[in-house]
Amino acid sequence: MDHEALTLEMRSLREQVTGITDTAVAACDGLLIAADTANSIDPEGLAALAAAGLGLARRTAQATARGTLRQTVTYGSHGCAAFYAVGDTALMVVLGDEGMDVDRLHQATQPALDRIGSILMAKQPEGV
Amino acid sequence: MSGIREGVRDSLGRVGYDLLAQALADCGRDGYTGGLRVSGSPGGGFRLRNGLVIGAESPGAPGPEALLLRSGRVSGEQWADAVRESGGARWPAEALIAGGLAGAAELRVVTVMALHDAAFAIVAGQVDGVERDDRAGPPDGVTVSVGEGSLRLLQDANRKLAAVAALPHPVHPDRERPRPGRPAERLTSLQTELLTHADGRRTARDLAFLSGRGVYTVTVEVARMLGEGLLECGEAPPPIPVRVPEATPVRHREPPPPPPPPEPIHTPVTLPRRVPGASGMSAGLPPEKPGGSWRGFFRLRNGTAR
Numbered sequence: 001m002d003h004e005a006l007t008l009e010m011r012s013l014r015e016q017v018t019g020i021t022d023t024a025v026a027a028c029d030g031l032l033i034a035a036d037t038a039n040s041i042d043p044e045g046l047a048a049l050a051a052a053g054l055g056l057a058r059r060t061a062q063a064t065a066r067g068t069l070r071q072t073v074t075y076g077s078h079g080c081a082a083f084y085a086v087g088d089t090a091l092m093v094v095l096g097d098e099g100m101d102v103d104r105l106h107q108a109t110q111p112a113l114d115r116i117g118s119i120l121m122a123k124q125p126e127g128v
Numbered sequence: 129m130s131g132i133r134e135g136v137r138d139s140l141g142r143v144g145y146d147l148l149a150q151a152l153a154d155c156g157r158d159g160y161t162g163g164l165r166v167s168g169s170p171g172g173g174f175r176l177r178n179g180l181v182i183g184a185e186s187p188g189a190p191g192p193e194a195l196l197l198r199s200g201r202v203s204g205e206q207w208a209d210a211v212r213e214s215g216g217a218r219w220p221a222e223a224l225i226a227g228g229l230a231g232a233a234e235l236r237v238v239t240v241m242a243l244h245d246a247a248f249a250i251v252a253g254q255v256d257g258v259e260r261d262d263r264a265g266p267p268d269g270v271t272v273s274v275g276e277g278s279l280r281l282l283q284d285a286n287r288k289l290a291a292v293a294a295l296p297h298p299v300h301p302d303r304e305r306p307r308p309g310r311p312a313e314r315l316t317s318l319q320t321e322l323l324t325h326a327d328g329r330r331t332a333r334d335l336a337f338l339s340g341r342g343v344y345t346v347t348v349e350v351a352r353m354l355g356e357g358l359l360e361c362g363e364a365p366p367p368i369p370v371r372v373p374e375a376t377p378v379r380h381r382e383p384p385p386p387p388p389p390p391e392p393i394h395t396p397v398t399l400p401r402r403v404p405g406a407s408g409m410s411a412g413l414p415p416e417k418p419g420g421s422w423r424g425f426f427r428l429r430n431g432t433a434r
Contacts (some may be wrong), residue, residue, distance in 0.1 A: 007370065036326060098197075
């Protein structure tokens with residue numbers, strides 16, 4: 001796995017979309033791979049929460065016939081937390097403040113997810 | 129105005145400002161009513177009525193809601209209650225006033241400040257394109273009752289930008305990511321707050337959202353603190369630690385240990401039988417009169433009083 005390429009993707013997403021405060025990439029079972037987070041956030045716990053949240057959302061989408069899960073977004077009074085699946089092996093967390101344009105985030109995230117998926121799978125064809 | 133504009137453009141390297149200035153001037157001349165969408169970084173949007181700007185929003189500046197909530201003047205629960213009372217309105221001004229959470233004048237000041245701050249953030253950033261959005265419908269977002277002339281609004285934003293650029297350590301709202309510098313004893317509340325949050329990852333714009341203050345105010349303060357050495361800018365951003373999957377292969381979480389087996393419940397083979405007098409309680413009682421119980425039985429049966 002190309003560490004530099006991964007961190008570059010995470011940083012560039014943050015610079016591309018105004019309002020992103022933190023990003024993290026984890027394996028789909030919640031094991032943290034990389035985190036660009038503030039000291040106030042526990043990245044390991046965040047990765048575990050994201051894995052659980054995405055799993056629950058995927059089951060909900062199936063149970064309610066909503067099709068393929070795209071992302072989950074948790075809105076709070078101080079911003080939002082978005083969880084994206086990276087293929088079926090990993091996930092990405094993006095935290096943003098009140099100013100972040102969530103539509104713009106989704107738009108910018110899709111190509112980044114493809115690239116991050118390729119980076120993660122590069123050295124591990126059997127899965128992360 | 130053009131002199132200031134050109135100077136600011138040179139020092140801060142703005143791109144596409146002319147597009148915005150021209151579009152706003154056209155709107156003012158046409159007496160345009162509707163939205164004006166500004167794409168770029170941070171970009172944003174203006175809302176105009178009869179050529180006057182009545183609202184502005186940008187991801188680069190905290191809106192009135194963020195200013196009220198982040199500064200602690202209104203709590204998240206109180207805001208949610210006010211929105212519910214207002215039937216889901218985005219800006220529940222009347223409910224906030226009725227609930228005694230904010231005064232009408234205070235809300236007016238906050239909305240005007242947020243409008244100017246959003247204009248500053250848009251003007252300070254990069255403008256990729258400007259397009260009118262005059263779809264019919266109610267105005268989206270917070271608006272002020274008295275509109276602002278677009279030229280005056282731009283002049284105000286440019287004046288602020290020129291003021292920041294003229295400081296010894298000019299700062300762009302979206303560029304520098306300062307960290308604490310030398311320790312100091314006498315600090316204002318804003319300086320203390322900025323020192324708490326400045327971690328080398330956050331820009332002046334991020335710090336403005338965190339502290340619930342205008343992005344212009346925070347940008348100026350960050351520039352001053354950089355000048356005084358209270359803040360400093362590192363050469364490179366802090367590295368992002370990456371876990372090496374080869375060294376620590378991903379595995380599923382260990383299952384929890386099985387619960388201990390329940391203790392076997394002793395089931396007696398035969399039920400215990402009560403033995404009269406086994407407790408010894410009746411040993412000290414006087415002997416019951418013979419036949420007493422039979423008399424009571426007949427009294428009950430015939431319903432006679434004693």
